[in-house]
Amino acid sequence: MNRSAEEHLLNPPPGSAAARARDFGIDLTLLIQRLRLTPEERLDDLQRVMRDLEEARKSVSPFLRRKR
Amino acid sequence: MIQLRQAIEALARHEVEFIIVGGVAMNLHGSAHVTFDLDICYDRRRTNLKRIVAALAPYRPRLRGLPENLPSLWDEQALRSGTNFTLTTDIGDIDLLGEVAGVGSYSDAVMASVTVPLYGVECRVLTLDSLIASKRAAGRAKDLLVLPELEALREVAGEGE
Numbered sequence: 001m002n003r004s005a006e007e008h009l010l011n012p013p014p015g016s017a018a019a020r021a022r023d024f025g026i027d028l029t030l031l032i033q034r035l036r037l038t039p040e041e042r043l044d045d046l047q048r049v050m051r052d053l054e055e056a057r058k059s060v061s062p063f064l065r066r067k068r
Numbered sequence: 069m070i071q072l073r074q075a076i077e078a079l080a081r082h083e084v085e086f087i088i089v090g091g092v093a094m095n096l097h098g099s100a101h102v103t104f105d106l107d108i109c110y111d112r113r114r115t116n117l118k119r120i121v122a123a124l125a126p127y128r129p130r131l132r133g134l135p136e137n138l139p140s141l142w143d144e145q146a147l148r149s150g151t152n153f154t155l156t157t158d159i160g161d162i163d164l165l166g167e168v169a170g171v172g173s174y175s176d177a178v179m180a181s182v183t184v185p186l187y188g189v190e191c192r193v194l195t196l197d198s199l200i201a202s203k204r205a206a207g208r209a210k211d212l213l214v215l216p217e218l219e220a221l222r223e224v225a226g227e228g229e
């Protein structure tokens with residue numbers, strides 16, 4: 001990811017798609033992080049997030065069941 | 069939860085003609101969107117159907133939502149009887165799409181894809197422009213919600229408009 005793209009996401013020009021995304025609630029710093037990775041690293045990162053969420057879901061599910 | 073590496077390697081090992089679309093394609097372009105399945109657009113020619121059957125057979129593919137113990141037919145004939153399939157397998161959920169909304173059939177999707185190196189193989193992935201077109205065409209609330217992020221990514225990638 002080049003510096004100008006990074007700068008564009010850090011300080012989106014008014015009227016740009018990046019500004020619209022920021023105003024919509026998208027965390028553009030997350031996009032900067034992801035764009036610094038190679039495509040394969042992005043998939044590995046997605047896989048890690050899936051695994052973490054799955055583990056979190058398993059660990060809280062007994063408590064959520066008890067609450068019902 | 070899909071095992072991405074295993075799924076992609078299995079498809080590539082059997083020389084399946086496929087294009088990564090949906091949430092995983094979004095991630096490959098830099099999206100922070102989380103998805104749990106792999107959506108692919110596949111070539112519906114007979115040789116390719118045979119390859120898909122061979123690639124996924126070891127992972128017991130069955131239609132998602134059906135009871136686990138219900139016998140499920142997985143062969144070329146089953147794939148010929150439909151276009152889109154939502155599968156669950158031992159390595160996670162895989163959606164097979166014969167066509168992509170807003171893009172078209174596999175041959176249209178090939179023209180709307182780029183090649184990305186993944187796990188030692190060259191994989192086709194839908195372009196950002198085409199992902200945006202497909203989300204717009206699908207038009208569901210969940211598709212429209214991802215448009216601002218995809219459009220911002222397209223802007224920094226210098227693709228499209």
